[in-house]
Amino acid sequence: METMSWGAELWDQFDSLEKHTQWGIEFLERYTKFIKERCEIEVNYAKQIRNLSKKYQPKKSLREEEESKYTSGRAFLATLNELNDYAGQHEVIAENLTAQIVSELGRYIQDLKSERKSHFHDGRKAQQHMENSWKQLESTKRRFERDCREADRAQQHFEKMDADINVTKADVEKARLQAQMRSQIAEDSKSEYSSCLENFNQEQNQHYHTLLPHIFQRIQEMEEHRVEQVGACMRTFAEVERQVLPIVGKCLDGMGRAAESIQPKVDSQHVVECYKSGFEPPGDVEFEDYGLKRTASESNLSHTRSRSKSKLWPFIKRNRQREPLSHRLSELISSKPRMHCSSKPRMHCLRNLKRG
Amino acid sequence: METMSWGAELWDQFDSLEKHTQWGIEFLERYTKFIKERCEIEVNYAKQIRNLSKKYQPKKSLREEEESKYTSGRAFLATLNELNDYAGQHEVIAENLTAQIVSELGRYIQDLKSERKSHFHDGRKAQQHMENSWKQLESTKRRFERDCREADRAQQHFEKMDADINVTKADVEKARLQAQMRSQIAEDSKSEYSSCLENFNQEQNQHYHTLLPHIFQRIQEMEEHRVEQVGACMRTFAEVERQVLPIVGKCLDGMGRAAESIQPKVDSQHVVECYKSGFEPPGDVEFEDYGLKRTASESNLSHTRSRSKSKLWPFIKRNRQREPLSHRLSELISSKPRMHCSSKPRMHCLRNLKRG
Secondary structure, three states: OHHHOHHHHOOOOHHHHHHHHHHHHHHHHHHHHHHHHHHHHHHHHHHHHHHHHHHOOOOOOHHHHHHOOOHHHHHHHHHHHHHHHHHHHHHHHHHHHHHHHHHHHHHHHHHHHHHHHHHHHHHHHHHHHHHHHHHHHHHHHHHHHHHHHHHHHHHHHHHHHHHOOOOOHHHHHHHHHHHHHHHHHHHHHHHHHHHHHHHHHHHHHHHHHHHHHHHHHHHHHHHHHHHHHHHHHHHHHHHHHHHHHHHHHHHHHHHHHHHHOOOHHHHHHHHHHHHOOOOOOOOOOOOOOOOOOOOHHHHHHHHHHHHHOOOOOHHHHHHHHHOOHHHHHHHHHHOHHHHOOOHHHHHHHHHHHHHO | OHHHOHHHHOOOOHHHHHHHHHHHHHHHHHHHHHHHHHHHHHHHHHHHHHHHHHHOOOOOOHHHHHHOOOHHHHHHHHHHHHHHHHHHHHHHHHHHHHHHHHHHHHHHHHHHHHHHHHHHHHHHHHHHHHHHHHHHHHHHHHHHHHHHHHHHHHHHHHHHHHHOOOOOHHHHHHHHHHHHHHHHHHHHHHHHHHHHHHHHHHHHHHHHHHHHHHHHHHHHHHHHHHHHHHHHHHHHHHHHHHHHHHHHHHHHHHHHHHHHOOOHHHHHHHHHHHHOOOOOOOOOOOOOOOOOOOOHHHHHHHHHHHHHOOOOOHHHHHHHHHOOHHHHHHHHHHOHHHHOOOHHHHHHHHHHHHHO
């Protein structure tokens, strides 16, 4: 793997790496947005489940309070409560994804951006330095080139003067000195160019074989660390949900237990406790012998009474009509132990009786 | 439990049982509505998760296609696919709740309503029959009462005639016969009343001790079966979700594996394969001795060239500038085996090179 280091292999891909690491940051930002949106979905789901659970909780109404005295009503209530806990687990998913991924990645992206900026700043500075060295080399090379031309020209001029018989010796000497001086200047420029070239080659060598590889190596490490972070976040993504699974399982256990706690026989016994009046069914109607006692007026009175209570069920009505009130109350009180009622339903039965 | 049967204990609670069983049906309807709303929430949740998964799938863009060549990109894609399967499990919950609870309960509620209707119809018919018997008994009792009064009056009239010395024997005989007849009529009414009473008492006894208990017994069985159904539905409610838990677990395993498949070193090697140009870093710049060969025009030409390519990175530019095109191409071709590139990334590198 070391043989494939970015410093050695991608020495001329500075811009590509700048683009690639920018993509890396954008990938993290897109992934963070993805997690945030997942969290919103979880929070929204939990809210809907909570609302569902709340909506079906027994209301304050007498009837729904009544319902919770039956095993089936209690089981439904228990299911709703477990469902509420289940919703809570999806909130936990959202909370943990936010804390363990969104927040962590937010901080990490900031650090990564500034680290990346610093590496590419170093790279650009090194490039700039080589740029300047190159310009300096070009400049010394041009000066050397120009000085060579000047020296050539001076030499040609001297040679032309020297060959011309009409020229004075003084002028020849002047041209010779000029050519000599130009040649010296060209020699100086050559040695400056040569030393500049040596310096440039030394710097260029260091740039490509030490400085740039070192910066690229750090960019590679930064990028590999980023990919590691992506892996860690994706592991967390799965783990956060896996952590709630056993608790979700417990909610389902609770729902299962609630379902198992339903006892039809117990509920139908509770119906008896709730509605039983305690009265015996009416016995035989007795024979009224008008041949012996003639009480026509009394008989008329009872007919009137029966009509005034016409909203009652006829059989109860007739039964009550025939029994004196004192008898009914005493029967009600004496029948108490017979009914196997706890004190609470008992109270309720009395209330029912009052309404009936 | 048999001692607490509705037939024996709730004989006078016909209306209460009618109301109670109506509540039972309403409970089932409310529970069905609850399940339907839960299904809607699950379907909606699954839809949102599916949309999330779809939204973050790599687009057709070159860059996102590129992304999927990195282990981190592939891992993200795998996570999205697992998330899609996870959404599917919540659809399965909704489907199974609909099939196993909503549909089943819908059918059951219809059956229950018609069974309940039939039981209360039987009960009301039996009540009506007793009502009629009672009216008939009242009627025979009133006739007997009236006939007694008539017989009394005829007897008094006969006694008054018999004691009056101014009345003819014929009129006395007539009054005696009238009294005798009236007495006979009263006797007949008495026996009719008596037989009607006997019949009524027999029927009333059967009504309270056989007919009503039998109907109430069937209502109790119907109600206990309803409660059993509630229990079965609540068990199913928990089971339907429990069934998907192992598959949800597998989705999470898949996400975990995707996270583990991320290899930073492999990704950074892929970066090399993707961007590597294959060129060697520039070697030392050679000394150009203008003192020996004077090619000022050639030197000028190269300067012009370098300016026209000024958008390229200066170091690559200089490098290319100094090498003839034929040399660069031959290096590119000969360097192929050196690069450890598969054919596909190779193509891409060429493309990159073209754009660079």
